[in-house]
Amino acid sequence: MTAARRLGIDRITCDGRGLCAELLPELVGLDEWGYPVIPDPAVPADLLTHARRAVAACPVLALRLDKAPKPG
Template sequence: MTERLKVDMIACDGHGVCAELVPELIGLDEWGYPILANAPVPQELHKHARKAVSLCPKLALSLARTRT
């Protein structure tokens, strides 16, 4: 099993904290909302992804387990 980042676009306010913490996996659109990489979180970035999830001001970001 792997994990992927997911964002609840309704809850997200576009603060951009997630993109600052893990820019390898999250970019921002022209309004500041996240654009997630369509790939599993690599092991070397897992710690940063978890930090981004925990520091999301609106709790809109999560890690979801997926089957490989």
């Protein structure tokens, strides 16, 4: 069984290229300056492969995929 994952952004490193939003529009939007916005960081199982690809494609390594904390 795969652990739940959460999408995160290092806002200091991010330079707003928007590639993450192009590769993963289901989870990542862009604000008015072109920086990523993730309204719900939980990554559904059916989007995990796409999320991994978006993380790997980030040119400045600002996007990350973390294990979600266990409830309780």
